[in-house]
Amino acid sequence: MLMQPTGIKKLLLLGAGHAHVHVLARLAQNRPADLDVTVVTPYPFQTYSGMTPGFVAGRYSAAECQIPLEPLLRAAGAKWVQARCTGIDAADQRVRLSPAGKSHNVNDIVPPDLRYDLLSIDTGAVIDRERLEAEMPGAAARALIVRPIEAFAALWPQVLALADEKPVSVVVVGAGAAGLELLFAAEQCLRQAGHRAARFTLITGGGEAATNYSDGVQRRVRRQLKRRQITVLRETCVGVEAHEVLLGSGATLACDVPILAIGTHAPPWLQGTGLALSEAGHVLVNAFQQSTSHANVFAAGDVATRADGTHPKSGVYAVRAGPPLAHNLLAAHEGQALKAHHPPQHTLNLLSCGAGHAIASYGPLHVEGAWAWRWKDRIDRAFVAKYSLPFA
Ligand SMILES: Cc1cc2nc3c(=O)[nH]c(=O)nc-3n(C[C@H](O)[C@H](O)[C@H](O)COP(=O)(O)OP(=O)(O)OC[C@H]3O[C@@H](n4cnc5c(N)ncnc54)[C@H](O)[C@@H]3O)c2cc1C
CATH class of the missing domain: 3.50.50.60 (FAD/NAD(P)-binding domain)
Incomplete structure (x- = not known):
């Protein structure tokens, strides 16, 4: 054309x-x-979302997940508003x-x-806050929402501070890649910090976890959830109140940290x-x-x-x-x-299960291991490095 x-x-x-x-x-x-x-x-930086679960797991600093924009803008001769x-x-x-x-x-x-x-x-x-409020009253004000990712990353240290005070119950709503990666990362981070009494629950929205993936990847995800003693509820979340999450079945679930990783x-x-x-x-x-x-x-x-x-x-x-x-x-x-x-x-998909382990899949093929996480780590760091020009 x-x-x-x-x-x-x-x-x-x-x-x-x-x-x-x-x-x-x-x-x-x-x-x-x-x-x-x-x-x-x-923002004066671009957050690389693929590394955010590694930030939650404590493996990366916030800066390691960011591409500073100023050098790139200057090199391109572009103005920033x-x-x-x-x-x-x-x-x-x-x-x-x-x-x-x-x-x-x-x-x-x-x-x-x-x-x-x-x-x-x-x-x-x-995540459209008005739509969210209509579908899940209370969530916009009370939940930790993964978008914008910069706001999520800025709030995460408050979860760590709360976990230092008392055994927390973390509930992740949304069982797609983002929700699963953040859940595995949060579990790893809090357990490694010695918070053995912390509890973790995944609310899938009704179906299996990782429904967008092949059956083989879903089986691997279920094994990882079980190994980490994460409770999986095949339920919908219909509201968030102070210290509890409301479920479609009418039940309520005690919760200190509701994390929302629903579809965007x-x-x-x-x-x-x-x-x-x-x-x-x-x-x-x-x-x-x-x-x-x-x-x-x-x-x-x-x-x-x-x-x-x-x-x-x-x-x-x-x-x-x-x-x-x-x-x-x-x-x-x-x-x-x-x-x-x-x-x-x-495309190659690398789903991290905490820092140090990942499930790799490509079409119907799937494998997992520490090497898959190292592969993801290399790809992610290389992307950020490629566009992080040195400050002059
Ligand atoms: C925790 C998590 C982990 C993920 N991991 C992976 C992964 O491993 N692999 C993968 O393929 N996908 C992953 N995703 C999905 C991935 O983040 C998105 O698909 C990807 O970010 C989309 O890129 P984008 O360029 O469209 O937008 P973004 O990366 O979201 O960039 C949007 C840009 O626009 C800016 N912006 C936003 N609103 C405005 C506005 N109104 N005006 C001006 N600027 C604005 C933002 O600040 C940002 O600079 C993950 C998502 C999450 C939440």
Whole structure:
């Protein structure tokens, strides 16, 4: 597909997600002189979620899980606006913002909106607090929610402090990869800290744990849960109250630390943007990661859904979209042909069961061991190192 040169000047990147760090690295190699690049993102770093369970387990520091953005932005010649996007007017080519930092510097005042010629969205998925409150009253205020991951990581030390005071009951709601990895990590961390009386429960939502995985991986997960004496309840959580979790069966479960790792939602601010959205509300994109409704808008990662067949929303797919997205943004700017991105059908999946052990799977194949965790550790550290440019 050939795009006509349109004299595009302002490239706006929303979010510094997995695909956008690659776009910035690509711009650092060669940014066209007539391209003005701005990144809107709330934090001065990008947290690599794949390493967050290792942080909870006590294996990584918070800094080891972060890509500092300042060196990358400087190398790419990009400006940073510390803000959150709260809306888009795709017809008027404007993005609405709200400040995310605490700066008192007058030069850092966040403009209410920004105009763009070319827009790329990689803001990830969210847990929609209003929707959550309707489905699980009390959870938004009382539970430790895994999104945004930065807020989760900042609150985790409070769990450790509470566990030092009394034997805690930790309940993880959500038995997908994120919930399981965090549960295994929390169990390992508290037990290794000597909190032998801490209790751990997994609320699966009704089905088996790890239902998105093959039967073989599910069996391995069940073995790991049993080995660690983690109680598994095939129940739904319908509310969170002070010191207890309410279950669909009508039962209540005593709980000091409710952790919510349920499926994510599309950002509610995408509604009313004028962009074509999937049924679930994600930005609908074609094989070029380009909006199906607006040729000057691109999206990748968990915020986007491919119109030509969906793939799971995961960090691996967000990473894979980085190089084609970078190519297509520059091609769109230069009026060159866009390249189709073909996401692989299967990807290597490494599910950590605490730091030091992981279950590896690829399609129907699955194995586990300490070596699988070391493999994951190497891949994760290499990703963060690749984009962590030295501060000048
Ligand atoms: C605990 C945990 C462990 C995980 N482990 C793995 C794993 O091992 N492998 C795997 O493949 N997947 C894993 N995932 C899933 C993975 O985190 C996501 O699929 C991945 O983060 C999606 O990448 P992304 O680029 O779409 O968004 P993100 O990585 O979420 O990045 C979004 C970016 O946008 C910014 N942002 C957010 N909102 C706004 C806004 N309104 N305006 C501007 N900027 C905004 C954020 O600050 C961030 O910079 C894990 C998830 C969790 C919670």
